[in-house]
Amino acid sequence: MTVLSGATWLAWRNNRQSALIGGILAAGTAVALVGVAIWEAAQPTGSAHTMTTVFQTLLITAPAMAGMFIGAPLLSADFERGTHLLTWTQGMTRRRWAAANLSLLIVLSALAAAVIAIGAQIWIAHLPNRFDSTWGIYDLQAPVVFSYVLFAVAVGAAAGAALRRTIPAMATTLAVFIAVRVAFVQLARPHLLAATTRVLVGGTGTNSVVPTGAGYFDTTFLDSHLRPLSPDSLIGPNTPIRLVYQPAAHFWPMQGIEAGIFVVLASALVVAALTFATRDA
Amino acid sequence: MKAALEASGLGKRYGSTWAVRDLCISIPAGRVAALVGPNGAGKTTLLQLAVGLLTPDTGEPQVFGWSPRHHPTLVLARVGFLAQDRPLYRRFTVAETLRMGRELNPKWNQPLAEARMRRLEIPLKRQVGTLSGGQQAQVALALALGKRPELLLLDEPVSNLDPLARRLFLAELMQAVAAEGLTVVLSSHLVADLERVADHLIILAGGRLQVAGDLEPLLEDHRWLIGPREEIGQVGGTVVQTGTGERQCRMLIRSPGVSRGWTAEPVSLEDLVLAYLGNPEVSALPQPKPVPA
Numbered sequence: 001m002t003v004l005s006g007a008t009w010l011a012w013r014n015n016r017q018s019a020l021i022g023g024i025l026a027a028g029t030a031v032a033l034v035g036v037a038i039w040e041a042a043q044p045t046g047s048a049h050t051m052t053t054v055f056q057t058l059l060i061t062a063p064a065m066a067g068m069f070i071g072a073p074l075l076s077a078d079f080e081r082g083t084h085l086l087t088w089t090q091g092m093t094r095r096r097w098a099a100a101n102l103s104l105l106i107v108l109s110a111l112a113a114a115v116i117a118i119g120a121q122i123w124i125a126h127l128p129n130r131f132d133s134t135w136g137i138y139d140l141q142a143p144v145v146f147s148y149v150l151f152a153v154a155v156g157a158a159a160g161a162a163l164r165r166t167i168p169a170m171a172t173t174l175a176v177f178i179a180v181r182v183a184f185v186q187l188a189r190p191h192l193l194a195a196t197t198r199v200l201v202g203g204t205g206t207n208s209v210v211p212t213g214a215g216y217f218d219t220t221f222l223d224s225h226l227r228p229l230s231p232d233s234l235i236g237p238n239t240p241i242r243l244v245y246q247p248a249a250h251f252w253p254m255q256g257i258e259a260g261i262f263v264v265l266a267s268a269l270v271v272a273a274l275t276f277a278t279r280d281a
Numbered sequence: 282m283k284a285a286l287e288a289s290g291l292g293k294r295y296g297s298t299w300a301v302r303d304l305c306i307s308i309p310a311g312r313v314a315a316l317v318g319p320n321g322a323g324k325t326t327l328l329q330l331a332v333g334l335l336t337p338d339t340g341e342p343q344v345f346g347w348s349p350r351h352h353p354t355l356v357l358a359r360v361g362f363l364a365q366d367r368p369l370y371r372r373f374t375v376a377e378t379l380r381m382g383r384e385l386n387p388k389w390n391q392p393l394a395e396a397r398m399r400r401l402e403i404p405l406k407r408q409v410g411t412l413s414g415g416q417q418a419q420v421a422l423a424l425a426l427g428k429r430p431e432l433l434l435l436d437e438p439v440s441n442l443d444p445l446a447r448r449l450f451l452a453e454l455m456q457a458v459a460a461e462g463l464t465v466v467l468s469s470h471l472v473a474d475l476e477r478v479a480d481h482l483i484i485l486a487g488g489r490l491q492v493a494g495d496l497e498p499l500l501e502d503h504r505w506l507i508g509p510r511e512e513i514g515q516v517g518g519t520v521v522q523t524g525t526g527e528r529q530c531r532m533l534i535r536s537p538g539v540s541r542g543w544t545a546e547p548v549s550l551e552d553l554v555l556a557y558l559g560n561p562e563v564s565a566l567p568q569p570k571p572v573p574a
Contacts, residue, residue: 005384006384006385007384009380010381013373013381082364082368083369083370085364085368086368086369086424089332089362089364090385090386091354091358091387091388091389091428092354092357093353093357280334280335281334
């Protein structure tokens with residue numbers, strides 16, 4: 001790579017191996033996703049779907065892996081080997097060094113994340129009626145996959161810069177990523193946009209009322225005054241039900257909002273990493 | 282003429298422990314200063330403060346008049362630094378290590394660095410991690426010298442090297458000093474390494490300055506005095522170290538007064554350093570210069 005110069009050259013030289021491995025894994029995943037999608041499309045409808053569980057697992061764990069193996073070692077490796085004393089005493093400031101490494105991380109991670117996310121989107125588009133609704137594969141859609149990868153590598157970089165040890169930084173990255181992701185899905189995601197509330201009285205079937213493609217249901221049985229029933233109450237066919245759900249039209253806006261939140265979080269973490277990384281030797 | 286490295290009231294604290302405290306130093310340009318002291322005396326801290334790797338808690342070091350904290354790029358362009366244990370990227374080839382110097386230093390002298398490697402028969406294509414310790418030290422020195430520094434800071438540069446590699450390293454260093462006229466501060470706890478190269482001496486003890494000055498006047502100012510034990514009180518000057526035998530007494534004295542019946546012998550650098558290291562409460566510091574009215 002002779003086009004690179006200065007601190008960027010050094011950042012590339014130090015990280016080209018993990019960049020190469022990460023790139024191959026990302027491209028391989030995307031190719032496999034598209035390949036399977038094309039193969040699926042050629043099959044007669046109703047045939048068994050292959051690799052679905054594998055791809056689901058892959059897409060959900062990929063961000064954490066990227067954070068641990070690419071984000072965490074980025075800055076901690078120099079501190080661990082003492083080579084920060086070498087780079088910090090050349091002609092450039094520590095800030096330049098940290099900024100060059102972080103820029104490289106963000107650019108290459110965004111590229112790899114985009115490749116995987118687009119692959120996932122093509123794969124999803126070619127799966128005929130595989131899932132009950134798109135909400136079931138909310139986590140596999142391009143916007144969230146892309147933003148989770150960026151968020152995870154930023155967590156890794158910040159942890160590596162703060163702890164200055166690779167293994168503790170990797171462990172912290174995994175713990176923080178899982179905690180934030182689980183908490184977000186449980187607590188924040190259903191409320192990203194105002195949900196629709198419907199109250200069904202007199203044994204109306206829920207299927208006839210709820211529009212197709214709705215998601216994130218919350219069902220509560222009510223008494224005759226339309227107050228929530230205590231859990232040990234008896235329930236009959238005419239017990240009123242309150243339904244709270246996200247309509248189908250909210251799917252992509254919610255993807256966009258969630259992706260936006262995680263990109264903003266990633267940016268904040270990159271700034272934090274820059275601050276942590278430039279503290280005294 | 283500005284001092285190469287100057288500081289007054291310089292202090293650096295880790296928690297409640299002062300690694301360096303109330304340090305006043307002024308190393309004139311062109312000197313090769315030996316920085317001596319036991320482990321934990323503050324040598325590494327002082328060198329890292331000088332290049333801006335550490336931020337002082339009190340005072341501010343000045344490198345050719347510039348503060349490393351406020352003018353990092355001006356200071357970094359003038360200072361070559363070789364950290365303890367001589368860190369290098371072990372997976373880089375020698376050529377890549379030199380390229381790193383070229384990419385990161387505006388005044389980098391590539392032909393000089395390559396010529397140095399050729400002269401030392403270090404192949405440019407070899408991976409740094411596969412070189413001997415002595416060769417790695419030479420690569421690290423070439424990297425520090427290639428940026429054409431005016432001040433070179435070396436933290437224990439020859440520790441863990443075999444005697445031959447030590448000698449080669451110091452020879453290479455002195456050749457560069459002679460050719461470029463740069464100022465050097467090198468720390469070591471092995472006095473024998475310094476004897477051949479240093480013309481300025483700084484001794485640190487417990488984070489404080491114990492001895493500072495040009496070597497020749499310091500050696501001139503100190504004498505071994507050997508004389509009768511019972512007349513010990515009649516000797517003038519500052520006693521650095523006393524050794525009493527059955528009848529005779531042998532003392533290392535600073536600014537000795539003339540005494541009858543006593544023999545004066547010159548001291549070596551090693552004598553001087555060991556005497557001060559063994560008696561950390563004694564100091565030999567330059568007197569404050571009179572302020573012009």
